[in-house]
Amino acid sequence: MFATGVSLLITLVLFANFNRHDSGYQFVWSTSWLPTYGCSLKFGVDGISMTLLLLVGFVSFCGAFVSSEIHEREKEYYILFLALTSGISGTFCTLDLFFFYFFYEMAVIPMYLLIGVWGSLPPGKHGRTKEYATMKLTLYLTAGAVLALIGLLAIYSISGTTDIEKLQHNWVAANTQLWVFPCLLFGFGFLASMWPFHTWSPLGYAAAPTAASMMHAGVLKKLGAYGIIRLALPLLPEGARHWANLLAVLACFNILYAGWVALTQKDWKFVIGYSSVSHMGYIFLGIAALNVVGVSGAVLLMFAHGIMAALTFGLIGFFYHQTHNRFVPDLSGLARKIPFIGVCMVMAVMASSGLPGFANFVSELMVFLGAWHQGSTLFRIATICGVWGIVVTATYLLRAVRTSFFGPFDERWSMLKDAVTFKQKFPYALLLVVLMTVGFYPRLLTDIIKQSVATFVPANSETDVAVAEPATSELPKVQE
Amino acid sequence: MIGHGEAAGIMNLYAVQLECLIAIWGILILLTDAFVPIQNKRTIGYMAAAFTAAAFFYSFFLVPVDEMLFHGMYRFDMFALYFKRLFLLALTMVLVMAAEFSPRIESGMVEFYALLMFCAVGMLLIASVNDFILLFVALELVTITFYVLASYLRRQIPSLEAGTKYLILGALSSGFTVYGIAYIFGTTGTTNFDKLSAHLSTLGSQPPLAFTFGMLLVLTGLGFKIASVPFQIWAPDVYQGAPTPVTAFLAVGSKAAGFALLLRVLFAGLLPVQYIWGPLLLVLAGATILYGNLGAIPQHNIKRLLGYSSIGHAGYMLMGIAAGNALGLSAVLFYLGQYAFTNLCAFLAIIAVTAVTGSDEIASFSGLGKRSPILGLALFLSMMSLAGVPPLSGFFGKFQLFAAVIRRAQTDWHYYVLAVIGAVAVVISLYFYLGVGRAIYMQEAEDASPIPVSRPMRLALYVCMVAMIGLGIYQLPLVNASIMAAKVFGLH
Numbered sequence: 021m022f023a024t025g026v027s028l029l030i031t032l033v034l035f036a037n038f039n040r041h042d043s044g045y046q047f048v049w050s051t052s053w054l055p056t057y058g059c060s061l062k063f064g065v066d067g068i069s070m071t072l073l074l075l076v077g078f079v080s081f082c083g084a085f086v087s088s089e090i091h092e093r094e095k096e097y098y099i100l101f102l103a104l105t106s107g108i109s110g111t112f113c114t115l116d117l118f119f120f121y122f123f124y125e126m127a128v129i130p131m132y133l134l135i136g137v138w139g140s141l142p143p144g145k146h147g148r149t150k151e152y153a154t155m156k157l158t159l160y161l162t163a164g165a166v167l168a169l170i171g172l173l174a175i176y177s178i179s180g181t182t183d184i185e186k187l188q189h190n191w192v193a194a195n196t197q198l199w200v201f202p203c204l205l206f207g208f209g210f211l212a213s214m215w216p217f218h219t220w221s222p223l224g225y226a227a228a229p230t231a232a233s234m235m236h237a238g239v240l241k242k243l244g245a246y247g248i249i250r251l252a253l254p255l256l257p258e259g260a261r262h263w264a265n266l267l268a269v270l271a272c273f274n275i276l277y278a279g280w281v282a283l284t285q286k287d288w289k290f291v292i293g294y295s296s297v298s299h300m301g302y303i304f305l306g307i308a309a310l311n312v313v314g315v316s317g318a319v320l321l322m323f324a325h326g327i328m329a330a331l332t333f334g335l336i337g338f339f340y341h342q343t344h345n346r347f348v349p350d351l352s353g354l355a356r357k358i359p360f361i362g363v364c365m366v367m368a369v370m371a372s373s374g375l376p377g378f379a380n381f382v383s384e385l386m387v388f389l390g391a392w393h394q395g396s397t398l399f400r401i402a403t404i405c406g407v408w409g410i411v412v413t414a415t416y417l418l419r420a421v422r423t424s425f426f427g428p429f430d431e432r433w434s435m436l437k438d439a440v441t442f443k444q445k446f447p448y449a450l451l452l453v454v455l456m457t458v459g460f461y462p463r464l465l466t467d468i469i470k471q472s473v474a475t476f477v478p479a480n481s482e483t484d485v486a487v488a489e490p491a492t493s494e495l496p497k498v499q500e
Numbered sequence: 501m502i503g504h505g506e507a508a509g510i511m512n513l514y515a516v517q518l519e520c521l522i523a524i525w526g527i528l529i530l531l532t533d534a535f536v537p538i539q540n541k542r543t544i545g546y547m548a549a550a551f552t553a554a555a556f557f558y559s560f561f562l563v564p565v566d567e568m569l570f571h572g573m574y575r576f577d578m579f580a581l582y583f584k585r586l587f588l589l590a591l592t593m594v595l596v597m598a599a600e601f602s603p604r605i606e607s608g609m610v611e612f613y614a615l616l617m618f619c620a621v622g623m624l625l626i627a628s629v630n631d632f633i634l635l636f637v638a639l640e641l642v643t644i645t646f647y648v649l650a651s652y653l654r655r656q657i658p659s660l661e662a663g664t665k666y667l668i669l670g671a672l673s674s675g676f677t678v679y680g681i682a683y684i685f686g687t688t689g690t691t692n693f694d695k696l697s698a699h700l701s702t703l704g705s706q707p708p709l710a711f712t713f714g715m716l717l718v719l720t721g722l723g724f725k726i727a728s729v730p731f732q733i734w735a736p737d738v739y740q741g742a743p744t745p746v747t748a749f750l751a752v753g754s755k756a757a758g759f760a761l762l763l764r765v766l767f768a769g770l771l772p773v774q775y776i777w778g779p780l781l782l783v784l785a786g787a788t789i790l791y792g793n794l795g796a797i798p799q800h801n802i803k804r805l806l807g808y809s810s811i812g813h814a815g816y817m818l819m820g821i822a823a824g825n826a827l828g829l830s831a832v833l834f835y836l837g838q839y840a841f842t843n844l845c846a847f848l849a850i851i852a853v854t855a856v857t858g859s860d861e862i863a864s865f866s867g868l869g870k871r872s873p874i875l876g877l878a879l880f881l882s883m884m885s886l887a888g889v890p891p892l893s894g895f896f897g898k899f900q901l902f903a904a905v906i907r908r909a910q911t912d913w914h915y916y917v918l919a920v921i922g923a924v925a926v927v928i929s930l931y932f933y934l935g936v937g938r939a940i941y942m943q944e945a946e947d948a949s950p951i952p953v954s955r956p957m958r959l960a961l962y963v964c965m966v967a968m969i970g971l972g973i974y975q976l977p978l979v980n981a982s983i984m985a986a987k988v989f990g991l992h
Binding site (some may be wrong): 056 | 556617783884889890891895899902903907909910916919920924927930931934937938941975976979980983985
């Protein structure tokens with residue numbers, strides 16, 4: 021906890037020092053690592069990775085807070101938790117292909133043990149054990165990673181460098197891009213739970229201990245989308261244009277299919293798990309739009325959803341730890357015994373359904389605007405699907421909250437204790453505050469994201485940007 | 501050579517000093533048997549290990565010799581030194597294992613150490629082979645000692661079965677090798693690799709069919725050593741049945757020796773006909789990777805699992821050879837180096853555990869993480885390194901091999917197929933390696949008593965683990981060494 025606290029502080033200091041008018045990489049630090057391979061250990065952040073590093077900082081800090089429920093083999097638990105965190109933050113700030121992949125893969129194995137040793141999966145219709153869940157998760161993620169590796173190595177052997185900054189000028193031939201792009205898209209898509217490769221995700225979350233599901237749903241999953249935004253889009257623009265339509269269609273499947281599945285789920289963690297798969301659909305839709313507003317919206321949504329998902333999983337963990345039951349129909353009237361948790365959960369659900377005032381609203385709006393202004397009929401249909409998806413989200417989430425937190429009180433739960441001490445309340449409050457701060461003042465992040473996104477995503481046309489720009493956050497164009 | 505006979509003689513002696521040292525030390529160890537009481541036999545093993553460790557460090561003071569030695573039969577270049585160090589390291593660790601294993605050997609403990617050392621002498625020779633005749637002699641020295649070692653537990657049926665299987669198939673493959681050498685000599689008139697290469701490059705056209713036939717026969721013999729498809733059937737049975745230190749030496753030493761020969765023959769002797777063996781190895785690499793990794797899935801004996809896994813890893817390394825570029829070559833060398841640490845670590849842990857449980861079944865490793873945190877961690881890390889997970893050394897080994905294959909794929913798209921097969925196999929392999937991990941950390945032991953770990957064992961485990969993690973994060977030293985070693989073939 022101390023270590024994550026320090027890393028959050030460092031991140032905040034970095035953020036405070038971040039030059040808000042510079043679209044390039046900052047705090048670049050590099051040292052030659054393997055000169056024979058032209059690869060160096062190079063770190064640096066731009067607006068996109070800064071945003072996501074903030075996310076890592078907040079979520080891991082809160083995750084460490086809620087980990088106080090772990091009493092068995094604590095030392096190993098925290099070692100793995102920190103290994104996971106370092107893998108994730110390493111990926112977000114590295115500027116070298118080799119180390120990108122290195123950290124990316126490094127994040128997978130701690131997860132395997134965290135779920136396998138400290139997780140719990142109540143028996144249910146799925147008929148699976150936590151061993152099954154964690155093995156499935158690990159194999160899916162590795163499959164995606166090696167697929168991406170082939171694409172990355174192809175880029176490397178064509179260009180001869182692993183420096184991401186240099187690679188942006190070292191363009192791969194257009195017809196090669198056409199097949200390298202899907203390698204990266206689907207490879208990273210596995211981790212970002214792209215339909216139809218999402219099935220590992222709800223099961224994995226359901227089996228994971230609270231802090232691990234917070235980290236996974238909140239942050240680790242975003243690595244996949246980050247990989248697409250950081251590597252696939254700038255390095256392979258031709259490929260991106262070619263495959264954008266397919267991505268948009270898959271995004272719709274993500275949003276609607278996962279939403280539909282979530283409607284039928286009875287386990288709280290499965291509801292939220294499918295909900296997070298569904299939300300990844302919006303992120304993909306934003307990426308597929310390939311314009312500044314859409315991609316920036318996707319990045320902001322990654323941040324907002326990360327915080328929100330961590331919050332929900334944390335809250336579920338809080339009552340599950342006491343009830344040992346997270347079956348929605350079994351729980352009833354919980355809000356009477358645990359009002360603080362109840363209020364937080366209602367707020368989280370409102371954020372998730374995209375109500376104004378939370379960061380999710382702004383980012384989803386940006387995604388829809390971006391997709392709509394992309395112009396083609398396909399994207400307009402996709403946008404309509406997306407908006408409809410919000411209705412679906414609201415339906416299942418509000419229904420779940422109504423059933424378990426309100427309604428007649430069930431005597432079985434009279435032993436529940438609310439979060440009373442500061443230590444118990446703090447992580448949830450912190451996440452909510454972050455969510456609302458960004459919701460009310462999105463420019464805090466959108467300014468820096470947009471600049472960085474604009475360096476590699478071409479605006480479709482001047483008019484598009486002109487229409488999109490004032491609609492999202494009324495910001496004057498950056499002068500420099 | 502004539503005229504400076506004496507200087508050449510000293511040079512020759514300088515080049516074979518490591519072989520001589522180990523052989524003499526092996527004989528001395530044999531002699532001590534007569535004077536040392538039976539309860540101190542374990543100490544002899546540790547002494548032998550300490551001496552080979554000293555020889556390992558000593559080898560870093562040796563410098564390569566550019567001249568032809570023993571009339572061109574013997575090379576003492578960076579490539580040879582790289583492999584000699586590898587073999588000495590493996591021998592040290594295997595001797596530690598043998599000493600730990602000694603209570604389970606009924607009689608002839610000291611002979612067991614000595615045989616391991618003589619076997620290593622053969623391997624040291626193999627590292628320097630530059631002629632088909634010496635190739636055969638060195639190969640037989642290694643193989644014949646392994647026949648004895650594999651069946652050393654002579655009251656146990658599996659061990660005898662392992663020895664017999666290895667003997668029959670090994671003898672058959674040796675026969676193929678000699679037959680092949682005869683064809684190559686018959687068609688080109690030389691057994692020396694350099695002369696062979698020169699002869700082939702002046703040929704201009706396709707070599708005669710008889711030569712190709714001979715070459716394939718030699719590759720058959722070497723394919724047996726490295727356990728590549730279609731000569732891999734023996735590996736799981738022998739690995740399972742042989743005494744565990746012997747299995748470790750087979751997996752690390754014998755495999756590396758096979759690759760040393762394969763690299764030397766292909767890149768020093770047969771490089772001009774790369775267009776013949778390149779596509780062949782491409783197919784074999786893919787088939788070997790799939791066979792090893794698919795075959796390992798249903799296994800529940802850990803030594804058998806590692807037998808299949810070693811087939812799979814032979815396939816990965818063949819990928820690098822098939823790529824046939826400098827990157828692939830140094831990748832294979834790096835891979836062998838890190839594979840030695842990884843596999844030795846696994847076998848060290850296995851020996852320590854089986855000394856208490858008496859079973860090689862994966863189920864008997866349940867709860868190891870609680871029974872002995874260090875053994876659990878060592879076995880888990882080595883499994884993850886075999887699977888190729890960062891930040892462990894196995895990851896970087898695979899990364900380089902894939903990079904080499906994909907670089908080659910820029911000119912020949914077939915190599916993309918190989919890369920995809922390899923990538924799929926990585927996922928498959930993670931499944932069964934994690935199966936071991938699951939037993940270690942997620943299952944409860946029936947008998948939760950702690951497992952003792954002796955001090956030399958602990959030291960050896962630490963060395964392996966530090967190497968695995970160290971080479972995974974800071975790869976440069978071994979990368980440089982492997983590039984230096986690969987340079988002797990002058991590829992691009």
